[in-house]
Amino acid sequence: MNSQEFLGHSQATEVLVVGGGIVGVCTALYLRRMGVEVTLVEKGSLASGSSHGNAGLLVPSHSIPLAEPAAIRQGLRWMFNPASPFYIKPRLDLDLAAWLWRFWRAATPQRVHAAIPVLRDLHMTSRTLYAELAAQGLDFSFAHRGRLLLCESQQGFADAISEAEEMEEAGIATQQLNPDECVRLLDGLPCQAVGGVFYPDDGHLDPARTVAAIGAAARAEGVQIIENAEVLDWRFEGDRIANVWTTRGQLQPREVVIASGAWTPALTSALGLAVPIQPAKGYSVTVAAPEDAPSVPFMLTEARVGVTPLPGPDGAQRIRFAGTLELAGMDFSINQRRVDALTAAVPRYLPTWNPSDFVVEEVWRGLRPCTPDGLPLLGRTRRWKNLVLAAGHAMIGVSLGAVTGQKAAQIVTGATTEPHDLRLLDPDRFA
Ligand SMILES: Cc1cc2nc3c(=O)[nH]c(=O)nc-3n(C[C@H](O)[C@H](O)[C@H](O)COP(=O)(O)OP(=O)(O)OC[C@H]3O[C@@H](n4cnc5c(N)ncnc54)[C@H](O)[C@@H]3O)c2cc1C
Numbered sequence: 382m383n384s385q386e387f388l389g390h391s392q393a394t395e396v397l398v399v400g401g402g403i404v405g406v407c408t409a410l411y412l413r414r415m416g417v418e419v420t421l422v423e424k425g426s427l428a429s430g431s432s433h434g435n436a437g438l439l440v441p442s443h444s445i446p447l448a449e450p451a452a453i454r455q456g457l458r459w460m461f462n463p464a465s466p467f468y469i470k471p472r473l474d475l476d477l478a479a480w481l482w483r484f485w486r487a488a489t490p491q492r493v494h495a496a497i498p499v500l501r502d503l504h505m506t507s508r509t510l511y512a513e514l515a516a517q518g519l520d521f522s523f524a525h526r527g528r529l530l531l532c533e534s535q536q537g538f539a540d541a542i543s544e545a546e547e548m549e550e551a552g553i554a555t556q557q558l559n560p561d562e563c564v565r566l567l568d569g570l571p572c573q574a575v576g577g578v579f580y581p582d583d584g585h586l587d588p589a590r591t592v593a594a595i596g597a598a599a600r601a602e603g604v605q606i607i608e609n610a611e612v613l614d615w616r617f618e619g620d621r622i623a624n625v626w627t628t629r630g631q632l633q634p635r636e637v638v639i640a641s642g643a644w645t646p647a648l649t650s651a652l653g654l655a656v657p658i659q660p661a662k663g664y665s666v667t668v669a670a671p672e673d674a675p676s677v678p679f680m681l682t683e684a685r686v687g688v689t690p691l692p693g694p695d696g697a698q699r700i701r702f703a704g705t706l707e708l709a710g711m712d713f714s715i716n717q718r719r720v721d722a723l724t725a726a727v728p729r730y731l732p733t734w735n736p737s738d739f740v741v742e743e744v745w746r747g748l749r750p751c752t753p754d755g756l757p758l759l760g761r762t763r764r765w766k767n768l769v770l771a772a773g774h775a776m777i778g779v780s781l782g783a784v785t786g787q788k789a790a791q792i793v794t795g796a797t798t799e800p801h802d803l804r805l806l807d808p809d810r811f812a
Contacts, residue, residue, distance in 0.1 A: 394420040394605070396793055397625060397634035399612050399648065401425075402432035403779050404771050405640035406592050407786020409606070410599040412638075415794050419604045420634070422627055424611035428592035430642045431778065434665045434745030436687040436703035437591070438528060438678060439511065439584035439780045441504040441553050445544070446496045446755030447775050448487040467685075468719075470709035476646075477708065480659045483753030483811070496756055497551045499805050504777070506801070507784035508584050511591075514783070519598055521591035522692050528583035529558070529566055529679040531574045531730050537683040541578045554581050567675040571733050577679075585678045587691050588779050612641075615651055621767045622652075636793050638769045643711070643748035645758075645772040654762060657811050658773050660748035662707040664715070666723050667691070668739040670698035684726035699742060702727070706749070706776075715746055751775040758808035759785060760792060769793055770808040 398409045401423030409421045423429070455467070469477075508525065515523040532538035545555040556579040558566065563577040600606050607629060616624035625632045641648055643660035650656075670690065678689045686704040693699060702723045707716075724736040752758060752773040762768050771789040774781055784801075791798045 391624070391631040391633055392420075393633045394418060395634070396420070396636045396638060397422065397632050398638045398640055400430070400639070400641035400644075401427040401592070401596065401606065401608065402430045402640065402642050403428075403588065403592055403595075403782035404642070404774065404785050404789075406595040406599055407782050408638050408640055408771055408789040409604045409786075410595055410602070411787045411790035412793060413599055413602050413604050415790055415796070417790070417794065419599075420632060421599070421604060421606045422610040422612060422629075422632070423606070423608050424628075426608050427596045427606070428589050430644070431747035431749055432592050432782075433589045433747065434667065434701070434703075434743060435588050435663070435747060435779055436665065436678075436689045436701060437586050437588040437691065437779055438687060438689060439504070439508045439586065440528070440777060441501055441508065441582040442528065442548060442555075442580035443777050443780065444497045444501040444504060444548065444551060444553060445493060446500065447751065448484050448753060448755040449493045450488050450490065452488060468705070468707045468709075470707065470712070472710075474710065476657065477659060477710075480657050480753050483657060487754035492754065496754075496805055499802060500756070500777070501551055501553060502801055503781050503784045505582070506787075507781050508582075510783035510787060511584070511586060514595065514598075519594040520694065521594045522587040523584065524586070524676075525584040526677045527579055527581040528585070529563065529677055530578045530580075530682045531563060531572060531679050532576055532578075532682045533574055533729055534683055535575055538576045541682055545578045548580070555579065556581065566677055567679065568673070568677075570673050570675050570731060572731050574730060583678070585689050586779070587693075590694070591779070591782075612648060620765060622765055634767070636767045636769070638771055638789055638793060640771045640789070642772060642778070643750040645750060645770070649770070652765060652768070654764060655812050656758065656770070656772070656808070657753055658750045659708055660711055661751045661775070662709055662712065662746055662748055663703065663705050664720050664723060665701050665703035665743075665745045666720060666741060667699050667701045667743040667745070668741050670700045671734060671738075673733065674698060674700050681726050681730050684729070686723055686726055711748065713746060713748070715744065720744055749775050750778070753811070757781065757785065757806055759788060759803055759806040760808050763809050
């Protein structure tokens, strides 16, 4: 069936995956490779959600969950300033109030320490899985070159070092660099920094091309991918989902995997599940790469802007600036002030790069699916015996995409998820 066909009145399938972002396509591919018949439905086109224009960073260095004590301290300073990297749109919203309360409760040193090894192991496995996919010939500009945090202030450098010490304790390699070493690492690009912290375990890829390549591989290996098919409603038999209504017809799946990112609460509320995912908007600006652009991704640390080199299949080099986190609901509007803020900080760190010289190729925004404790939801639900949730990956969904797909496939088929301990990711933990 091609992606434009109507499904007909009703079609049976072994596993239905809802959502064609990085998590959905990886789940479909790994399920197929375990011999399962899979149908994936996507309401738009593949990678039309958060998986398109993000920074594409694979980040074992982000093994500290978003809900942590420092985030509360920094967030309180920034939260109502519309020009800051973190912003909460003031409004009366009980779900948001409950989410913030849970975030505050989750941000304790004990909970953070329990989560770090779980995230570290998942990030590491995921990077290995992407390397395997790249070695199998999937072309998505995968590179394992590490990532540099470039710091312009003593305070920023001290904060970066203290986080690096925490990561070292958790077994993530880090290196402190002086300004000359930063310049060398950035292939000679002049920079104004008091120092930097390098994470050699990090990697990067082109996120949209990754979803496209994995989606194409899944299709070629027999996954039925139906785009422009939105899941609208569910029908049940006892404790099982029996029938799924979509805009392109009905499906009768034996198992369902929901991988619908920030849209998940809209789907799960009809299933009677409490899934506290808040959309957190972020922006990216992709420009033609200046001639002296480095091949290593880096972070303008104090400005909270990620900079990723993206070599295209056409040979053209691009640079993507990405950042900001805005809790404003399912709001896709583009705030030009925030877009401008992404590149405004560049000359402070890189004196030879002038934002007015940039040739902009794309301005993008996406909604990160954020849970209050900063950990994804991954596993079976108690309420529905044939439902697996794989959502809520916040700022690390690309990094964890491959491993989430592999684990979701193992959960669906009843295979072991070892050596990973997924108990902290229990999708019922907020029920
Ligand atoms: C600015 C920015 C920078 C980021 N940088 C990074 C980074 O460097 N590294 C990293 O790891 N992560 C990063 N992220 C986070 C990352 O983008 C997300 O965590 C990840 O893309 C989530 O993937 P997903 O598959 O869960 O969701 P999505 O990619 O949003 O996919 C969900 C899909 O489900 C579909 N869908 C929804 N409802 C339905 C329905 N009813 N029926 C059918 N289909 C439906 C949607 O159309 C969508 O395509 C960044 C995010 C932003 C915004």
